[in-house]
Amino acid sequence: MANQPLPLSQETLAQFNRSMSTEPGTSGPPRRRLGSISTRRSSKDQSKDQPHHRPLFLRSMTIPSSESSFLSPTVSNSHISMGKRFSFAGWHQGGRVSFSGLYLQQPIQEVYVENTYRTGPEPGCHFSASRTQQILQATLDSYLKGVCYSPDSCSQLCQMLADLVLSKLKDVNPPRYKVVCQVVVGQSGKQGIRVASRSLMNPNTDNYTSAVFQNHSLFAVALVHGLYFE
Amino acid sequence: MDEDPSAEETTFVVDEITTVIKEAVESTIGNSSYQHSQINQWMSSIVESSLSQLTKLGKPFKYIVTCIILQKNGAGLHTASSCFWDNSTDGSCTIRWENKTIYCIVSVFGLAI
Numbered sequence: 165m166a167n168q169p170l171p172l173s174q175e176t177l178a179q180f181n182r183s184m185s186t187e188p189g190t191s192g193p194p195r196r197r198l199g200s201i202s203t204r205r206s207s208k209d210q211s212k213d214q215p216h217h218r219p220l221f222l223r224s225m226t227i228p229s230s231e232s233s234f235l236s237p238t239v240s241n242s243h244i245s246m247g248k249r250f251s252f253a254g255w256h257q258g259g260r261v262s263f264s265g266l267y268l269q270q271p272i273q274e275v276y277v278e279n280t281y282r283t284g285p286e287p288g289c290h291f292s293a294s295r296t297q298q299i300l301q302a303t304l305d306s307y308l309k310g311v312c313y314s315p316d317s318c319s320q321l322c323q324m325l326a327d328l329v330l331s332k333l334k335d336v337n338p339p340r341y342k343v344v345c346q347v348v349v350g351q352s353g354k355q356g357i358r359v360a361s362r363s364l365m366n367p368n369t370d371n372y373t374s375a376v377f378q379n380h381s382l383f384a385v386a387l388v389h390g391l392y393f394e
Numbered sequence: 395m396d397e398d399p400s401a402e403e404t405t406f407v408v409d410e411i412t413t414v415i416k417e418a419v420e421s422t423i424g425n426s427s428y429q430h431s432q433i434n435q436w437m438s439s440i441v442e443s444s445l446s447q448l449t450k451l452g453k454p455f456k457y458i459v460t461c462i463i464l465q466k467n468g469a470g471l472h473t474a475s476s477c478f479w480d481n482s483t484d485g486s487c488t489i490r491w492e493n494k495t496i497y498c499i500v501s502v503f504g505l506a507i
Binding site: 346353357359363 | 430
């Protein structure tokens with residue numbers, strides 16, 4: 165089984181290349197990505213003989229191609245699903261493929277980290293409330309300037325803001341700190357509203373900040389807590 | 395046998411926290427109408443009683459309790475949260491409570507030490 169496919173490889177490659185060139189991109193981005201990978205492979209296979217790559221490529225092809233050459237659309241589709249797996253795992257890990265063509269997963273090795281005996285954050289690595297507040301205020305101001313409240317879109321806006329703030333804070337976050345970010349967005353009506361928060365934390369290592377934004381149609385409150393993970 | 399109870403204690407259990415918080419809210423603003431003058435007092439009371447009840451649970455967690463009280467006026471409100479933590483041990487829960495004139499939203503975040 166391992167020896168036989170070698171003569172088939174040129175045929176199947178040619179078939180695949182034909183199907184790739186004729187078929188329009190129905191599912192755009194994944195096809196294009198895979199197209200680049202497969203053409204790289206095929207050009208590699210044609211120009212330089214690299215036997216250890218070929219078996220991976222072939223095993224994905226032999227399964228459907230056992231039927232006939234009419235199956236070129238389905239061949240390419242199945243190759244998409246299988247090739248995607250191969251592309252990020254099989255190549256980098258040296259390609260462990262079983263005889264039946266199914267991809268064998270490497271056993272997940274548990275990572276054991278040594279005990280650091282650290283009970284508190286390092287001197288320069290505290291959660292900086294002032295810096296976080298600046299980032300928070302700037303994000304709110306830039307994102308919500310000129311935005312009007314609308315019931316349909318504001319729930320998504322709220323979630324997006326929370327994720328955006330979190331991603332910005334992850335960059336400046338000192339190590340071993342957990343971050344909790346909460347955003348409240350509401351319509352500026354004539355109602356009263358109050359937002360309060362209290363937390364049980366270690367005042368030496370943990371802190372929080374908040375920022376408020378208001379315009380003619382909406383208001384937003386963002387709360388960020390940074391907690392040290394002991 | 396000794397390991398199982400400690401494993402249970404270090405995960406965030408939503409149900410008991412929901413009960414605790416609901417009691418705290420009901421006891422504070424159970425039958426009241428929105429009054430601007432009393433809001434500060436209500437907020438402090440809800441949040442403090444929630445937090446003290448949570449500490450009585452005796453779990454190795456740091457807690458953040460956020461409370462929003464909103465007058466019923468037809469205006470819309472959205473809240474969202476995103477957290478950078480350990481999914482296996484940390485968690486959050488949000489409790490919504492309302493009566494004829496007040497909406498009350500309490501969020502509790504619990505982070506394992």
